[in-house]
Amino acid sequence: MNDDWADDMAEQNADRRPPSRRIADTLREKIEGGEFAAGDRLPSERELAATYQTARNTAREALSILQTEGLAMAQHGKGVFVRDRKPLMRLGSDRYSKRARDESGLSPFRIEVMKQGRVPGTECRSVTQVAPPADVAERLDLDPARDTVVRRENWYFADGEPVQVGVTYIPVAVARDSALATEKTLGRGSIYARFEELGHAVTRSREEISSRMPTPEEASGLLMPPGVPVLVVLHTSFDQNLKAFEVTRFVMRADLTGLDYRIPVED
Structure with a gap:
């Protein structure tokens, strides 16, 4: 032998x-x-x-x-x-560009994915009204015991693969009876075009980034292998009056996502 x-x-x-x-x-x-x-x-x-x-x-x-x-x-x-494991980059500095949205008629995510030579896909799975989570209420200056927000749950895909889920919270006083509160499909320019029609143009944003292990539902929906964490980006949009008008919690596969921010240094 x-x-x-x-x-x-x-x-x-x-x-x-x-x-x-x-x-x-x-x-x-x-x-x-x-x-x-x-x-x-x-x-x-x-x-x-x-x-x-x-x-x-x-x-x-x-x-x-x-x-x-x-x-x-x-x-x-x-x-x-x-597989080519090049991460999908979140281009934080220019992803909310009004010029890019006006020229393309696309949402920030679709613009971002197409810039990287990949095929974007989005699916709004629900539009409901709920009490805001405490951290969302704080950023929107709401009372979670009294105020209500529109909750929009969206799933995002690159080349047919789920890469992130985003849950957007909009004060009912902002959404009113518009498509933001009633429709899953928001048309040309997507969500930020509808905000502009209601008098809220995004002029500034804040993004708070953390990481954790996924919930069972997130792991299943994002097709995540065992042991892989998620990145959590808590995004707040501010309008021309510097008033917060929406918060979105993005949960992203950490093994498929990168963050790219270019930030001016303040004096």
Whole structure:
């Protein structure tokens, strides 16, 4: 018996990881080490089964683990490939540009994603009226025990993949009976065009950034692999009178998102 083969088998027998996990971990190390680069095809189920002397369904499960973790993606009829993990950047300094919105008729997110050569998608899943969360009420100068806000829940996609969820809170006194309070689809210019029609042009914003682990609902909806945190951006918009008129809580996959801010230095 070949001594090297015997040593390998002894090491595998001492390893308590399931065979599929062991194969996935080895492939992950090769991806992270640069042996497999973005766009490279990974070994097929047949090749992995032969290399690791295992069943094809075990090899299939190993490849599935890498896809679940966001490291690989399957292309029908071609195989499984290493994903390009270049993050989607949040361009904080110019994403709310009025000129860009007027010229394109698009929302800030769509403009931002298209700038980066990707295909944007958005889905408004609900429009309701609720009491504001305490931190939102504080930023909008509302009383959470008395005041009501319009709550708009939006999910955001890049190249068909969910990358973030945003929940927007608008004082009822601002939204009134406009489309902001009643419609999921807001038309050309999206939400900030509708705010301008109501007399609230965004002139300044504040973004508070933190991180945490996702809730089970966030992890499921954003298709997040285990162990990946989320970035939370609490965005507040101020109008021409420096009055806060909306707050949006963005929850983003930290492994797929980057933040890019260019900020003037105050005297």
